[in-house]
Amino acid sequence: MNSAHEGSAYLISNYVLPNDLHVHWSMMIVLYPYLSGLVDGAFIVAALYYVFGVQSLKPIARFSLIFALAFLLCVGLPLNLHLGRPERGLNMMVTPSPTSAMAGGGYLYGVTFLVLILLILFLYRIHLVMQQQQSQGLKKLFYQVLTFGSDNVSAEALALDKKVIRFLAALGIPVATVFHGYVGFLFGGVKANPSWSTPLMPVIFLFSACVSGISGIVLAYIVIKKIRKAAIDVACVRTLINTLYGFFILAFAFEMLEVFSHSYLRTGYHHMVEGLLNGPLHTSFWIWQVGICSFGPLLILSGLCLFKVRDGVLVVGGAIVSFILLLQVLFMRWNVIIGGQLISKSARGYTEFHPEWFDKEGIVAVVFVMAIPFILLFILSRIFPLWLENENQA
Amino acid sequence: MDRPHLKPDFAVNPCFSKDRRRFIRKVLDGTIAGSLLLVIPAGAELPVIPEQIKGLRDKAYDIQKQQFAFIVDITRCIGCGSCCVADKREYNVPDGNYRTWVERYLKDYEDNVYVDSPNGGLDGYQEPRDDLDVKIRDTFFVPKLCNMCQEPSCVQVCPVGATFKTPDGFVLVDHKRCVGCAYCIQACPYSVRFLHPESKTADKCTWCYHRVRRGLLPACVDVCPTGARKFGDLNDAESEVAQILKGPGVLTVLKKEMGNWPALYYKGLRREVV
Numbered sequence: 116m117n118s119a120h121e122g123s124a125y126l127i128s129n130y131v132l133p134n135d136l137h138v139h140w141s142m143m144i145v146l147y148p149y150l151s152g153l154v155d156g157a158f159i160v161a162a163l164y165y166v167f168g169v170q171s172l173k174p175i176a177r178f179s180l181i182f183a184l185a186f187l188l189c190v191g192l193p194l195n196l197h198l199g200r201p202e203r204g205l206n207m208m209v210t211p212s213p214t215s216a217m218a219g220g221g222y223l224y225g226v227t228f229l230v231l232i233l234l235i236l237f238l239y240r241i242h243l244v245m246q247q248q249q250s251q252g253l254k255k256l257f258y259q260v261l262t263f264g265s266d267n268v269s270a271e272a273l274a275l276d277k278k279v280i281r282f283l284a285a286l287g288i289p290v291a292t293v294f295h296g297y298v299g300f301l302f303g304g305v306k307a308n309p310s311w312s313t314p315l316m317p318v319i320f321l322f323s324a325c326v327s328g329i330s331g332i333v334l335a336y337i338v339i340k341k342i343r344k345a346a347i348d349v350a351c352v353r354t355l356i357n358t359l360y361g362f363f364i365l366a367f368a369f370e371m372l373e374v375f376s377h378s379y380l381r382t383g384y385h386h387m388v389e390g391l392l393n394g395p396l397h398t399s400f401w402i403w404q405v406g407i408c409s410f411g412p413l414l415i416l417s418g419l420c421l422f423k424v425r426d427g428v429l430v431v432g433g434a435i436v437s438f439i440l441l442l443q444v445l446f447m448r449w450n451v452i453i454g455g456q457l458i459s460k461s462a463r464g465y466t467e468f469h470p471e472w473f474d475k476e477g478i479v480a481v482v483f484v485m486a487i488p489f490i491l492l493f494i495l496s497r498i499f500p501l502w503l504e505n506e507n508q509a
Numbered sequence: 510m511d512r513p514h515l516k517p518d519f520a521v522n523p524c525f526s527k528d529r530r531r532f533i534r535k536v537l538d539g540t541i542a543g544s545l546l547l548v549i550p551a552g553a554e555l556p557v558i559p560e561q562i563k564g565l566r567d568k569a570y571d572i573q574k575q576q577f578a579f580i581v582d583i584t585r586c587i588g589c590g591s592c593c594v595a596d597k598r599e600y601n602v603p604d605g606n607y608r609t610w611v612e613r614y615l616k617d618y619e620d621n622v623y624v625d626s627p628n629g630g631l632d633g634y635q636e637p638r639d640d641l642d643v644k645i646r647d648t649f650f651v652p653k654l655c656n657m658c659q660e661p662s663c664v665q666v667c668p669v670g671a672t673f674k675t676p677d678g679f680v681l682v683d684h685k686r687c688v689g690c691a692y693c694i695q696a697c698p699y700s701v702r703f704l705h706p707e708s709k710t711a712d713k714c715t716w717c718y719h720r721v722r723r724g725l726l727p728a729c730v731d732v733c734p735t736g737a738r739k740f741g742d743l744n745d746a747e748s749e750v751a752q753i754l755k756g757p758g759v760l761t762v763l764k765k766e767m768g769n770w771p772a773l774y775y776k777g778l779r780r781e782v783v
Contacts, residue, residue, distance in 0.1 A: 199689015199709030
């Protein structure tokens with residue numbers, strides 16, 4: 116064998132450090148940024164209407180916030196399932212270490228939750244006051260708590276509500292951005308991992324979050340309306356698809372930029388990342404994430420956005436492209452989180468990951484965790500109707 | 510093979526009941542006497558393990574002023590695996606996890622490097638590798654353990670401060686605080702950490718802090734037959750590590766570019782080692 120230099124010879128032995136054989140952050144840590152990303156993207160959709168006044172998104176704005184809340188309520192679940200000592204999980208907030216990025220997560224989550232729940236309560240105030248007035252006993256008490264005991268729906272009070280909603284939605288944009296940027300930074304801040312430690316990581320996570328959230332909203336909206344046999348607002352879907360197109364171009368461009376920057380710089384890190392992407396991740400990265408789930412949607416989105424298509428085509432195409440993009444982001448999370456850990460810190464080899472079925476972080480647990488937000492969405496829709504008869508109530 | 514048919518003593522010994530009483534009395538006497546010995550000083554001191562790090566037992570331990578150094582001399586390591594065995598016994602390290610390990614490096618005439626560490630070198634490198642069909646030019650062994658970084662990534666990322674740095678330079682884990690998030694495992698550039706399968710908390714080499722505080726060498730240093738692992742007090746100018754550190758020999762650290770400033774030095778480290 117004729118090796119030109121040490122770099123190319125590194126991978127000959129495929130030596131994995133003894134403690135690197137096990138992948139410590141497995142599928143639950145893939146789900147964590149996936150769920151929080153859906154929250155983020157859904158919130159952006161709502162903000163486009165409530166802050167920037169994109170009127171065509173009105174039919175979906177309220178639903179987006181409830182969708183975001185259903186997923187936000189579940190974000191902590193995969194994290195706790197992952198912890199070795201989940202009973203100590205809250206210590207991250209009680210006795211946090213100021214130097215740790217992870218210690219900030221609980222607070223950022225708390226702020227995001229507070230902004231979102233307040234926004235929803237103000238948005239649904241008229242509906243909640245009506246419910247409170249029409250109900251009795253415990254149900255009445257429940258609605259009294261949700262309206263903070265106020266049943267003032269005078270014109271002045273509603274005008275103030277509008278201002279508060281606009282303020283909270285505007286505040287929500289930086290909050291949601293920081294929250295998901297932070298999730299990206301959790302990985303980007305690990306200098307020991309060659310495929311994670313890039314300042315682009317929070318940016319990549321942020322844009323892919325927007326892509327997954329918008330896709331989730333489009334798909335859920337179309338599916339729910341189809342199931343209920345209700346009319347789909349095509350103008351709304353068209354705006355969402357256009358927005359999705361823009362965000363996806365940015366997300367995909369940054370994902371590729373990161374790979375090609377490493378590739379062009381050809382540092383020591385590059386040799387490990389190159390070996391990873393062309394080796395253990397070849398199928399899940401190049402074929403699925405980049406090929407099928409990125410170039411495919413780019414073609415479909417180009418068709419839907421750049422050409423005049425019929426409403427039926429837009430709705431079906433929109434649902435399909437949203438589904439593929441939800442997969443794309445899932446593959447992206449998988450390839451970054453599981454993939455990144457396949458690189459041994461020996462810089463000489465790659466380990467393997469074999470998902471378990473019945474582990475607390477196994478495949479069955481993943482299915483359960485992913486099902487819970489949808490159950491919550493159903494429950495929340497009983498309290499906060501996803502679509503009000505009279506949208507002008509707000 | 511036929512075995513002789515053995516009968517219990519009481520079946521053949523008519524005096525068994527008397528012997529039994531005597532036996533029980535002797536056991537009780539022994540137990541009481543033994544217990545008393547433990548609580549009443551008998552005049553004679555129990556044997557003390559000789560001090561291995563000089564001067565630590567003579568004075569109060571000033572945690573702010575103590576400074577230690579660990580040096581691995583890879584020119585001396587023979588890959589016997591004694592250090593790994595001692596470490597596993599000291600801490601009952603679960604199989605498949607390693608607080609310390611020894612790597613074997615082989616280099617052929619084309620400058621290709623082949624590294625392995627089967628079972629972390631726990632069994633010692635008794636046989637040459639038989640899976641390589643190349644002519645080997647050079648072989649050497651590299652022990653690995655916690656680098657006790659001066660700027661430890663693990664301490665930086667721990668969300669609850671369970672991993673901390675002591676004033677005397679040791680990076681330790683408080684198992685009662687650790688939440689088992691494994692962020693420190695991701696952050697350690699040297700992969701010396703693992704999640705203990707029983708406690709579900711992070712674990713790693715401590716340079717045997719509990720031994721050092723009692724003036725004893727880390728277990729791996731204690732058993733190393735060739736002096737490849739060296740540990741000592743830097744406040745003692747006569748200690749071997751102090752002499753090496755102020756001498757002309759070339760010392761280096763692993764992954765210097767990480768900026769963690771390891772306190773673990775390597776003597777005779779080869780450029781092939783990562």
